Each structure stands twice: as structure tokens, then as C-alpha cells.
Amino acid sequence: MSTEESRKTIIRIRNLSFKYKNAEKNVLDTINFEVKEGEFVLITGPSGSGKSTLARILTGLIPNSYPGELSGEISIMGFDPRRNKIYEIAQNVGLVLQNPENQLFALTVEDDIAFGPENLGLERKEIKERVEWSLSVVDLQKERHKAPFELSGGLQQKAAIAAVLAMKPKILILDEPTSYLDTLSAIKFAYFLNELKRELNLTIILIEQKIDLFFKFLSRIVVMNEGKILIDDEPDVVMNFCIRNKIPINIPLQLLIIRTLGETYDGKKLYDYQVDDYKMLFEKIINNR
Amino acid sequence: MAKISMEDVSFSYEQDKKNNFVLKDISYSILPGDSVLLLGPNGSGKTTLLKLIMGLLKPTKGKIRIDDVDTSKASVFEISKKVSMIFQNPEKQFFAETVREELSFGLKNRGVREEEIKKKVEEVAKKFGLFEYLDKSPFDLSGGEKRRLSIASIIILDPEVLIVDEPTAGLDFQYRNLMISIIRGFLETRNKSLVVATHDIDFGLRIANKAAVINEGKLVWSGNVVSLLREEEIFSKGILAHTFTSSLISRVISQSNVDFQKVVKVLEELTEGLM
Amino acid sequence: MAMNFVKAYQFSRKETTIHALDPRVKLFVSVGVAIIGIITLDPIEIAFLTVIQIIILALSKSMKLWLRSLKALTFFILLIAVSQYLTTQSLIQAIIFSARFILITSATSWFFYTTSPEDLGRALEQTGVPSDFSLAFTLSMRFIPVIANEFQDVYDAQRVRGLNLEKGNLLERTKAFLPILIPLFVEVIRRTYEISDALELRGYGFKEKRSHWKELKLTTNDYIFLAFFLLTIAIIVLHRLYYPLV
Numbered sequence: 001m002s003t004e005e006s007r008k009t010i011i012r013i014r015n016l017s018f019k020y021k022n023a024e025k026n027v028l029d030t031i032n033f034e035v036k037e038g039e040f041v042l043i044t045g046p047s048g049s050g051k052s053t054l055a056r057i058l059t060g061l062i063p064n065s066y067p068g069e070l071s072g073e074i075s076i077m078g079f080d081p082r083r084n085k086i087y088e089i090a091q092n093v094g095l096v097l098q099n100p101e102n103q104l105f106a107l108t109v110e111d112d113i114a115f116g117p118e119n120l121g122l123e124r125k126e127i128k129e130r131v132e133w134s135l136s137v138v139d140l141q142k143e144r145h146k147a148p149f150e151l152s153g154g155l156q157q158k159a160a161i162a163a164v165l166a167m168k169p170k171i172l173i174l175d176e177p178t179s180y181l182d183t184l185s186a187i188k189f190a191y192f193l194n195e196l197k198r199e200l201n202l203t204i205i206l207i208e209q210k211i212d213l214f215f216k217f218l219s220r221i222v223v224m225n226e227g228k229i230l231i232d233d234e235p236d237v238v239m240n241f242c243i244r245n246k247i248p249i250n251i252p253l254q255l256l257i258i259r260t261l262g263e264t265y266d267g268k269k270l271y272d273y274q275v276d277d278y279k280m281l282f283e284k285i286i287n288n289r
Numbered sequence: 290m291a292k293i294s295m296e297d298v299s300f301s302y303e304q305d306k307k308n309n310f311v312l313k314d315i316s317y318s319i320l321p322g323d324s325v326l327l328l329g330p331n332g333s334g335k336t337t338l339l340k341l342i343m344g345l346l347k348p349t350k351g352k353i354r355i356d357d358v359d360t361s362k363a364s365v366f367e368i369s370k371k372v373s374m375i376f377q378n379p380e381k382q383f384f385a386e387t388v389r390e391e392l393s394f395g396l397k398n399r400g401v402r403e404e405e406i407k408k409k410v411e412e413v414a415k416k417f418g419l420f421e422y423l424d425k426s427p428f429d430l431s432g433g434e435k436r437r438l439s440i441a442s443i444i445i446l447d448p449e450v451l452i453v454d455e456p457t458a459g460l461d462f463q464y465r466n467l468m469i470s471i472i473r474g475f476l477e478t479r480n481k482s483l484v485v486a487t488h489d490i491d492f493g494l495r496i497a498n499k500a501a502v503i504n505e506g507k508l509v510w511s512g513n514v515v516s517l518l519r520e521e522e523i524f525s526k527g528i529l530a531h532t533f534t535s536s537l538i539s540r541v542i543s544q545s546n547v548d549f550q551k552v553v554k555v556l557e558e559l560t561e562g563l564m
Numbered sequence: 565m566a567m568n569f570v571k572a573y574q575f576s577r578k579e580t581t582i583h584a585l586d587p588r589v590k591l592f593v594s595v596g597v598a599i600i601g602i603i604t605l606d607p608i609e610i611a612f613l614t615v616i617q618i619i620i621l622a623l624s625k626s627m628k629l630w631l632r633s634l635k636a637l638t639f640f641i642l643l644i645a646v647s648q649y650l651t652t653q654s655l656i657q658a659i660i661f662s663a664r665f666i667l668i669t670s671a672t673s674w675f676f677y678t679t680s681p682e683d684l685g686r687a688l689e690q691t692g693v694p695s696d697f698s699l700a701f702t703l704s705m706r707f708i709p710v711i712a713n714e715f716q717d718v719y720d721a722q723r724v725r726g727l728n729l730e731k732g733n734l735l736e737r738t739k740a741f742l743p744i745l746i747p748l749f750v751e752v753i754r755r756t757y758e759i760s761d762a763l764e765l766r767g768y769g770f771k772e773k774r775s776h777w778k779e780l781k782l783t784t785n786d787y788i789f790l791a792f793f794l795l796t797i798a799i800i801v802l803h804r805l806y807y808p809l810v
Contacts, residue, residue: 087770121771182488184530384746398726
């Protein structure tokens with residue numbers, strides 16, 4: 001058994017369908033989705049495709065806070081959102097929402113990080129340890145006494161991540177974390193997230209549009225549209241599929257250039273090419289017109 | 290057809306305490322027909338500068354003139370006759386019961402006649418694909434429709450200068466193209482000007498001809514977009530960050546002298562999968 | 565003008581004995597002095613208590629803040645003095661009333677200078693207020709600046725569309741607030757949903773009794789401070805017995 005196959009499957013979803021209460025259509029339609037321990041999965045697709053709904057189901061927000069018709073087989077580290085409460089699942093699956101502002105409740109960063117563990121009723125010593133650990137993992141020690149509204153968007157997001165990590169989840173789901181970051185911060189964030197995953201042995205599910213920033217770190221890409229999964233496979237297979245079928249997602253320009261010329265490449269070595277190599281290829285395209 | 294000139298503009302929020310200047314000695318002009326990209330990292334002062342041009346803030350030092358009117362002596366109402374601004378997450382300004390009412394708001398405040406308003410509202414609604422929703426509540430629209438409505442409610446005022454703050458922040462990939470076509474539509478009318486503050490260079494390249502870079506409150510570079518792409522220092526110093534797209538374009542136009550417009554066109558065709 | 569009032573009550577993080585006192589004790593003493601300030605009319609009591617507040621302010625290295633706040637409140641102080649003089653024709657009364665105002669604001673201001681909002685929240689939670697209520701209180705404080713900014717943003721956006729809050733009669737001007745209040749309201753409600761989701765995701769509700777990582781415990785200094793306060797009350801009571809104000 002290869003190392004890939006010997007990894008445990010920690011999320012298993014079969015034939016999942018969901019319709020919000022009083023809604024006409026299904027938001028999710030017979031989804032099959034599996035995640036193994038240690039994977040870095042990116043979920044993408046146009047808005048309304050059901051990505052955030054899936055994240056809500058994985059954390060128990062659906063159906064506990066958002067009632068509706070939920071059917072299918074669901075197992076998230078052994079939990080089923082129809083049987084288990086949100087606070088049970090939250091100790092295993094963390095979700096960082098798009099807007100960090102609304103996830104920071106306390107008046108200082110360190111109090112916010114302590115908030116989750118306090119809710120879990122942990123001992124004071126344990127909470128203190130988790131706060132120190134969280135602060136160092138995201139490198140926010142200098143901001144520990146600051147109020148959330150004093151922080152920039154990027155730092156607020158780090159604080160939100162630190163606060164979720166203090167719950168010590170095995171799986172971390174992030175919903176469009178780079179939406180409000182500027183280009184440089186978004187680039188840095190991608191590296192930061194990958195480092196975090198490696199250091200803490202997390203399984204990451206990332207809902208994102210900026211595929212190119214994370215491409216080299218991913219184990220899998222899942223493309224959703226209108227409640228269905230269009231394709232779920234290794235990054236380069238997915239990209240080829242989307243280029244061929246003109247799926248409206250943010251395909252890295254590198255791939256478009258290579259594909260247009262019919263060149264072959266090894267998906268993982270994509271980022272070993274230098275910009276100048278692409279420049280030559282791109283000029284070929286221009287000259288062909 | 291309005292000209293905007295900024296002379297040694299400095300701004301501080303704290304009018305009494307220490308000299309905490311958010312913007313320092315900015316001098317720049319926007320001429321009719323210019324499409325200006327205002328670039329810089331988050332927190333550099335871009336939004337503050339936009340608000341100063343709009344008259345929402347008045348300069349602490351220096352002057353901003355719109356044609357010959359000094360903004361510190363004019364009300365926002367006066368200035369809004371020539372200049373309009375689209376804020377970040379513009380859907381947050383919805384208050385009306387119907388889309389029609391939302392679109393009419395600005396014109397009503399100006400005292401435009403009812404028949405005239407009705408005509409304009411239907412015209413703009415058609416242009417933005419909102420005609421069928423005129424009697425719907427703005428809060429019932431989808432994300433994309435909401436964005437179109439918020440922009441339409443500003444474009445209907447027909448400003449001579451349009452200011453936009455981070456149009457693509459938090460926006461889905463598929464709406465970027467929508468944004469580009471709306472902005473290009475606006476610029477089709479001769480002598481209209483545009484100022485767009487953004488950190489999204491890939492988007493900005495496609496709609497602007499001039500660029501100004503702000504860092505830590507100072508104007509550190511200005512010129513046209515093509516020269517910006519040839520300007521290595523700003524990128525190596527980390528003031529602006531290259532995306533793969535922008536660094537590719539930068540190399541192609543500096544090292545191989547290919548025409549910028551042609552490069553942009555080919556890129557657009559690639560991304561739209563036409564090739 | 566309202567901003568001046570708010571500025572007079574801002575927390576400033578320092579390391580002094582007063583800052584380190586238990587917020588519950590500080591609240592008790594501060595409110596206690598303020599109440600005496602409200603009911604007393606005796607200039608000697610007022611002066612005595614004010615001197616004590618100044619000592620506390622000095623001990624907490626907040627004199628500069630206090631003087632600045634007095635400057636900001638000058639308008640109110642004069643207003644009180646003038647209106648008292650006009651009603652009673654007595655200069656002494658005017659001074660006494662102004663002095664009371666200064667006493668009350670001084671007594672309450674050192675509390676806010678030395679107690680962080682989070683400590684205030686902790687004080688509430690650990691005095692037996694149900695966690696839902698103290699959370700609601702902390703959340704309100706946390707989001708006040710955010711909502712204030714939102715208000716400004718919406719106001720700006722509507723001004724750009726020609727909204728004029730200064731035109732017309734009272735009715736028209738009140739109606740003109742709707743394009744600001746409605747979006748603000750919608751936004752606040754939207755936020756509430758997101759916040760409540762986030763609270764659930766952070767395990768809120770798992771345990772009836774939450775733990776507290778920073779437990780408030782009374783120390784020797786707290787007892788000494790309380791003792792001084794009780795001594796002050798004793799002195800005032802004795803003074804009233806022997807020198808009653810007729």
C-alpha cells in the first residue's frame with residue numbers, strides 16, 4: 001500500500017443533497033466527496049455553486065443553524081451534523097469565514113484566542129498554553145493586547161485563524177481567505193498557510209478563486225457548479241479539463257499559455273519554469289496571430 | 290470634461306494633535322479623458338485620497354481644485370454634480386423598497402423632473418440588465434445583480450469624473466469581466482475621467498492608461514501604465530507586487546518591444562479560451 | 565462636542581497599582597464616590613472627595629488625561645455654572661454645582677482610564693451576570709467603533725448621491741436620515757447572523773459554565789483600597805454629624 005492509500009479517510013460524503021427551508025431548488029445535488037488525512041484540497045467554482053453551503057455542512061452549521069432538507073451519507077471524523085451539535089464538531093473541524101471582523105468577539109486578540117477554549121470549559125493552565133501556542137504559530141505576539149478594530153485586514157485574519165486553531169481542530173476549512181488581501185499579502189498568505197499545514201499536520205480545505213497562488217501546494221482541486229461537483233482530481237488534470245471545457249474558473253495563466261501551444265509539461269514542475277520561459281512561449285503565441 | 294488638480298495636498302485625521310499625516314504633499318492632475326490607476330498597498334492612503342477628491346474630506350494643507358472650484362469651499366452636494374464615487378462593497382448603501390426607487394434616489398435629490406427620472410431609470414436599467422427587476426426589492430437580488438444595481442445607481446448620475454474604490458475586492462472571478470465592461474462602457478463617452486484605487490494590477494491594466502503609486506502617504510511614482518510595467522524599482526522594493534500576469538507583460542513589453550495593447554488583447558483572448 | 569465627552573473616558577494601558585486593582589472593586593468605589601457627589605451639597609465634602617480623586621488619578625499616572633478631559637469639558641462646566649447662577653443668583657451655588665460636576669466626572673474617569681474594556685467585561689461575567697448577558701455587553705463594546713465607521717461610510721455614500729441632511733423642515737430632515745439608518749440596520753442584522761455562526765463555531769454553548777482564563781481575585785491591595793474608601797465614608801459621616809449643613 002502506497003503512503004497515499006494508507007492515509008485515513010476522515011471525511012466521507014455520499015449522495016449528499018441539500019435544500020434550504022422554503023427554497024425552491026437544491027443548493028447541493030447528490031454530491032460525493034472524500035478527504036484523506038493530510039490533504040490540501042481546494043474547492044472552487046462560481047458564486048452560488050454551493051461551496052459555502054458545503055462548508056456549513058462540514059461544520060454542522062447546517063442543519064443546526066440553517067434548517068433544510070439534508071439527505072445522504074455524511075461522516076466527518078465520525079460525526080454527522082444531523083446527529084451531533086455544532087460545538088462537538090467544532091473541536092475537530094475549524095472554519096475561518098471570509099470576513100474576519102465578524103469572527104473576533106473579544107476586546108483583545110489574546111482574549112479572543114482564549115474564547116474558544118473557555119467555551120470548552122478547559123482548565124486555566126491549558127487555556128493559557130493554547131493562547132501562547134496559537135500566538136506563536138501565527139506570529140501575533142506583538143499584537144496580543146490590541147483590539148480587533150485596531151488591526152489591519154491581514155492581521156485580523158491571522159487573529160481569526162489563531163482563534164480557530166486554539167480549538168485544536170484536525171481539519172481547517174477556510175472560506176475565500178484572500179478576498180480582502182492585497183496582492184503581496186495574498187502571496188505571503190499562501191506560503192503561510194502551507195507552512196501552517198506542515199507544522200501542525202492539518203488537513204486543509206480551502207475555498208478559493210485565486211487558484212494560481214495555491215496551485216503548487218494542492219493535493220486536489222474540486223470544481224463545483226450549480227450544486228454539483230464537475231470534477232474532483234489532481235490539480236493538473238482538473239486544469240486541463242477546465243481549459244478543454246471552458247469552465248469559468250481562474251485558471252493560472254501559465255497553464256493557458258502552455259496548453260494553447262499544445263506543449264506538454266509535468267504539472268508539478270510547472271512552477272520550475274521561469275517567467276522568461278513563459279515569455280518565449282507567449283511571444284510565440286503573439287507571433288502566430 | 291472636468292479637470293482635477295491637487296497641489297501639495299496633505300491630510301491628517303487628527304486636526305489638533307500630533308502631525309499624523311495620512312497623506313503628504315500630493316501633487317497630481319487628472320485631465321478629461323484620463324483613466325487613472327491609483328495603486329499602493331493596503332493602508333497607504335488611497336481611499337483617503339479618493340475621499341478628498343470627492344470632497345468628503347477637506348485637505349489639511351494644500352488645495353484640490355475641480356475645474357476652478359476649491360473643494361474646501363464647496364459642499365459635497367456641489368461637487369457631486371461633476372464627480373461621483375463608487376465605494377467598496379457598494380451594496381451596503383441600499384435602502385429603497387424597489388430597484389426603481391434606488392436608481393431614482395440620486396436624481397431625485399438633484400431635483401430632476403419626474404418624467405425625466407422615469408426615462409433615465411428605464412434606460413439605465415436596460416443597459417445594466419435590471420429592467421425586469423425594477424419593481425423588485427434590491428435586497429432580493431442575487432450578488433451579481435446587487436453589484437450591477439449599486440453601480441448603475443451612480444452611473445445614472447452621469448458624472449464627468451468617476452471614482453471607484455477597490456472594485457474587485459471580494460468580488461467573484463466571473464464578475465471581474467463584468468466590472469471591466471461596465472468601466473469601459475463609461476469611458477466610451479469622450480472626455481470622461483476615471484480614477485480607480487485598486488491593488489489588483491491585472492484588472493487595472495485593462496482599464497487604465499495612467500497610473501499613480503502611493504506608499505505610506507506619499508506619491509512615489511506617476512506616469513502611464515506602460516511605463517509602470519517597465520519600472521522595476523517599485524516592484525523590487527515591495528511597494529507593489531507583481532502577479533505572474535503583470536510580470537509577464539512587463540517582460541514582454543520591455544524586452545521585446547511588443548505593443549502593450551496587443552499584449553493585453555492576446556491575454557484577454559487566452560483567458561476567454563478563444564484560442 | 566459629543567466626541568469630547570467620549571475622549572474624556574478613554575482607557576490607557578499602564579502599569580500602576582490602580583490599574584492592577586480588581587475592576588469590581590474599582591467599579592464599587594468609583595460609583596460610590598459618584599453617588600455621594602450627586603447627593604451632597606457640602607463644599608467641604610466635595611473638596612475632600614475631589615482631592616482624593618486627584619490622588620487616585622496621580623497614582624494611576626492619569627493626571628495629563630484628566631487635565632485634558634477637563635479642558636474638553638470646559639463648555640459643560642461653564643454651562644452648569646452659568647445656569648446655576650441665573651437660577652439662584654448665587655455665585656457660591658454656581659461654584660458648588662460646577663465643583664460637583666468636576667467631582668463626578670473625576671470619580672468616574674479614573675475608573676475608565678485604568679480599567680480596560682475587557683476587564684470590565686470580566687468584572688460583569690465574574691460577578692454572576694449570566695454569560696449570555698455579559699457576552700452581549702462585550703460584543704456591543706467590541707462593535708461600537710465598527711458600527712460608527714459603518715455609519716460614516718453609509719453617510720458618505722448617500723452624500724455622494726446628493727443626500728442633504730440640512731435642508732428642509734424638521735420632518736423632511738428626519739426622513740432624510742432613512743437612507744442612512746435603513747442600510748445601517750440591514751448591515752447590523754446581517755452582522756448578527758455572521759457573528760452568531762462564528763460563536764457557534766467557537767463552541768459557545770458547549771458548557772453551561774464557561775471557564776475563565778483570567779480569574780479575578782481580590783488581593784491585599786484591593787482590600788487596602790476598599791479600607792481607604794470605607795475610611796473616607798466614615799470621615800464624611802462624622803463630619804456630617806458634627807458639622808451638619810443647615
